[in-house]
Amino acid sequence: MPWYKQAYDWVERRVQLEGFVKESAEHPVPSKTASWWYVFGSASFVLLLLQIVTGILLALVYVPSAGSAWSSLQVLNHQLPLGWFLRGMHGWGSNFMVAVVLIHMCQVFLFGAYKFPRELTWILGVFLLLMTLGMAFTGQVLRFDQDAYWGLGIGASIMSRVPFIGRQLVEFMLGGPIIAGATLSRFFTLHVFVIPATMLAFASLHVWLVLKLGINEWPTPGRLVKRETYIQEYNELTHKDGVPFFSGAIWKDAMFSAGIVLAVAVCALLLGPIGPTGVPDPTIVQTVPKPDFFFLWIYSALAFLPPSIETPVMLIAPVIGIIVMLVLPFVAGLGEKSWYRRPVAVLLVVVLAAGFATLTHLGTYVPWSPQMDGWSADPVPVHFVDQTKPLERQGAIVFQQKQCRNCHQMGGLGGRRGPSLDDVATRLTEDQLVRQVTQGGGNMPAYGKTLSPAQVTALVAFLETLHPSNQPVAIDASRHVAETNNPAPKEPVEAIRP
Amino acid sequence: MRAGVFAFAVSCALLASGCNSLPGKPAPGPEVPRPESILSPQVLFAQNCSGCHGTEGQHGPATPLASPVYQALVDDATLRRVISRGLPGSMMPAFAQSAGGELTDAQVDSIVRGIRAKWNKGDALKVANLPPYADDGKGDAKAGEQVYANNCANCHGPAGGKIGEAGSVLNPDFMTLMAPQTFRTTVIVGRPDLGMPDWRDQMDSPMTAQQVSDVVAFLMAQKPNAPAGRTQAPQATQGAAHQRALQPRISGGAR
Numbered sequence: 001m002p003w004y005k006q007a008y009d010w011v012e013r014r015v016q017l018e019g020f021v022k023e024s025a026e027h028p029v030p031s032k033t034a035s036w037w038y039v040f041g042s043a044s045f046v047l048l049l050l051q052i053v054t055g056i057l058l059a060l061v062y063v064p065s066a067g068s069a070w071s072s073l074q075v076l077n078h079q080l081p082l083g084w085f086l087r088g089m090h091g092w093g094s095n096f097m098v099a100v101v102l103i104h105m106c107q108v109f110l111f112g113a114y115k116f117p118r119e120l121t122w123i124l125g126v127f128l129l130l131m132t133l134g135m136a137f138t139g140q141v142l143r144f145d146q147d148a149y150w151g152l153g154i155g156a157s158i159m160s161r162v163p164f165i166g167r168q169l170v171e172f173m174l175g176g177p178i179i180a181g182a183t184l185s186r187f188f189t190l191h192v193f194v195i196p197a198t199m200l201a202f203a204s205l206h207v208w209l210v211l212k213l214g215i216n217e218w219p220t221p222g223r224l225v226k227r228e229t230y231i232q233e234y235n236e237l238t239h240k241d242g243v244p245f246f247s248g249a250i251w252k253d254a255m256f257s258a259g260i261v262l263a264v265a266v267c268a269l270l271l272g273p274i275g276p277t278g279v280p281d282p283t284i285v286q287t288v289p290k291p292d293f294f295f296l297w298i299y300s301a302l303a304f305l306p307p308s309i310e311t312p313v314m315l316i317a318p319v320i321g322i323i324v325m326l327v328l329p330f331v332a333g334l335g336e337k338s339w340y341r342r343p344v345a346v347l348l349v350v351v352l353a354a355g356f357a358t359l360t361h362l363g364t365y366v367p368w369s370p371q372m373d374g375w376s377a378d379p380v381p382v383h384f385v386d387q388t389k390p391l392e393r394q395g396a397i398v399f400q401q402k403q404c405r406n407c408h409q410m411g412g413l414g415g416r417r418g419p420s421l422d423d424v425a426t427r428l429t430e431d432q433l434v435r436q437v438t439q440g441g442g443n444m445p446a447y448g449k450t451l452s453p454a455q456v457t458a459l460v461a462f463l464e465t466l467h468p469s470n471q472p473v474a475i476d477a478s479r480h481v482a483e484t485n486n487p488a489p490k491e492p493v494e495a496i497r498p
Numbered sequence: 499m500r501a502g503v504f505a506f507a508v509s510c511a512l513l514a515s516g517c518n519s520l521p522g523k524p525a526p527g528p529e530v531p532r533p534e535s536i537l538s539p540q541v542l543f544a545q546n547c548s549g550c551h552g553t554e555g556q557h558g559p560a561t562p563l564a565s566p567v568y569q570a571l572v573d574d575a576t577l578r579r580v581i582s583r584g585l586p587g588s589m590m591p592a593f594a595q596s597a598g599g600e601l602t603d604a605q606v607d608s609i610v611r612g613i614r615a616k617w618n619k620g621d622a623l624k625v626a627n628l629p630p631y632a633d634d635g636k637g638d639a640k641a642g643e644q645v646y647a648n649n650c651a652n653c654h655g656p657a658g659g660k661i662g663e664a665g666s667v668l669n670p671d672f673m674t675l676m677a678p679q680t681f682r683t684t685v686i687v688g689r690p691d692l693g694m695p696d697w698r699d700q701m702d703s704p705m706t707a708q709q710v711s712d713v714v715a716f717l718m719a720q721k722p723n724a725p726a727g728r729t730q731a732p733q734a735t736q737g738a739a740h741q742r743a744l745q746p747r748i749s750g751g752a753r
Binding site for chain 1: 520521522523524526527528529530531532533544545546547548549550552553557558559560589591654664665666667669670671672674675676692
């Protein structure tokens with residue numbers, strides 16, 4: 001007997017795992033479940049393992065201190081051979097993991113796999129989803145760049161709105177009243193020890209349940225889940241029409257997981273690591289912080305919420321969402337599994353997916369923050385300057401110097417917080433412009449106290465020139481009547497002091 | 499088998515050699531540098547100056563920095579002072595950190611060097627009779643009225659008469675926003691990019707330094723006493739000042 005066989009037997013006599021592994025690998029699964037639709041769960045698990053391996057490698061270099069975290073990522077990006085690739089793998093791995101976990105969840109929901117007797121599997125899955133998102137958020141914080149800093153700030157301000165214990169929650173989250181060294185240590189502990197350990201435990205139990213209860217059979221319309229008969233029916237199905245998991249079904253899982261890991265590597269090679277953006281220094285205001293893609297929908301949703309319902313929606317909606325997911329298998333744990341007979345479920349998935357996708361898409365390009373250097377960087381379009389009179393030119397300077405440009409575009413440049421002003425003169429009359437500038441309104445602050453009367457006059461004179469040449473300026477009809485009744489001097493006259 | 503080993507070796511070699519040119523590899527330096535570490539004059543000009551002075555130093559609402567006459571008019575020290583401290587009475591803000599701005603002295607120096615290197619033509623345009631940058635305070639408003647009539651009124655309209663095609667420069671609101679130095683610089687340099695001639699290209703003969711001072715004195719004498727050049731009017735006068743500014747509109751009267 002060769003030496004390795006002897007060594008194997010020596011270990012096996014003591015641990016006695018062979019029987020269990022063999023039984024698990026060869027347990028029969030319904031032949032129809034050897035399908036490409038059943039590969040997302042195993043891919044999620046493979047991605048979790050990939051994240052653990054790349055995470056451990058990153059932790060060899062990463063310094064979890066507020067002063068050095070950012071520079072240790074620079075070392076990874078620029079000094080260590082393929083350090084950037086490792087960061088890319090971990091970053092894109094997390095993006096893929098969130099996506100694959102969500103797809104897995106949709107598939108499980110649409111296939112009715114959460115129904116009896118797999119309720120606990122689903123509940124563990126819900127916690128695994130929340131922990132995946134928790135890993136994504138804490139991972140973004142560990143990058144400790146401007147996005148991380150302001151992301152934390154937003155997280156803390158959401159926490160602070162919890163009634164009565166808001167302050168305590170914020171201090172618990174940040175390790176003090178402000179974002180400081182303790183904050184990073186806290187998130188490092190969460191990201192590296194607490195959440196991954198819990199995730200591994202939950203994921204193992206999740207897989208254990210899949211082994212014990214069997215993979216969900218392909219849903220057939222009309223075959224209802226009944227508490228009394230389901231298990232017997234399932235066993236008959238797997239015996240009559242089953243294939244061994246290994247190697248009847250596993251090769252599709254293996255192929256898909258390999259494909260996903262390859263896709264992560266290709267993204268890392270072509271698109272590179274994610275961030276870090278600028279140093280996390282709150283005195284640097286020239287930044288447009290954005291969360292990573294999996295939280296962009298929250299970013300847009302918060303920007304769209306009317307201020308009056310912000311707090312209730314922020315605090316209550318997530319709780320309701322999680323409760324709904326947790327009680328789902330108890331409320332709808334029996335009956336029809338097939339999506340052909342569950343139109344509400346299908347509709348729900350479509351509406352939610354479309355909603356999240358739309359909000360995420362908006363988050364990628366709509367800059368909700370002002371562009372802080374718009375006033376000094378974005379030139380006034382030449383065609384607007386060339387035709388101006390001296391007062392209007394001073395108005396253009398007021399426009400830039402008072403930083404209107406940070407929120408308003410002209411010629412496609414500038415902030416997009418407010419409307420573009422290329423044709424504002426066709427929309428507002430002179431009087432309306434004066435009123436809008438001085439009193440604000442519609443989300444715009446009032447500038448009456450920060451502009452002198454001459455500046456308002458010059459600014460409005462300039463804004464009045466902003467219209468396409470083929471479109472007339474908006475006029476106030478009542479003024480026309482007033483001027484007819486009380487005619488002005490025919491020619492405007494140069495003022496001169498007596 | 500041998501072919502497999504060969505293919506593996508080749509792909510390893512390709513990967514190793516290609517690692518430095520892969521699109522995902524981060525470019526040198528941090529993705530977003532600290533603002534004060536930016537020292538490229540082009541980048542600094544684009545971030546801080548082009549908003550008002552134009553991407554190419556012209557066709558912006560503010561003074562055309564690219565004009566060779568302007569470059570001959572100012573020296574490095576003046577340029578540095580104006581960028582650092584701003585131009586009091588005008589809307590040119592102070593950019594130096596020491597004056598409340600965001601740029602370090604090194605960055606201001608870099609902008610000065612950049613502007614000089616790009617647009618200063620050396621002594622070629624240090625033409626004779628170029629009036630000095632700073633006003634000597636000896637301008638005579640009365641004489642300036644005549645200079646205005648001779649040199650400015652043709653385009654901007656005579657004082658007390660019809661407003662000219664180039665628009666009013668005696669409009670009280672306009673005057674309020676103009677610093678004496680801005681008037682002076684504009685009279686000397688003109689707006690070559692917008693069709694306004696410089697101090698040489700006048701109706702009969704180039705303006706003398708004295709004439710430039712005179713016409714600026716005349717223009718400044720027209721300036722209303724109202725809250726001139728203040729960014730924030732005091733509370734007490736705010737209402738009244740606003741009322742006055744808005745009066746003609748509200749009553750539907752003439753401008």
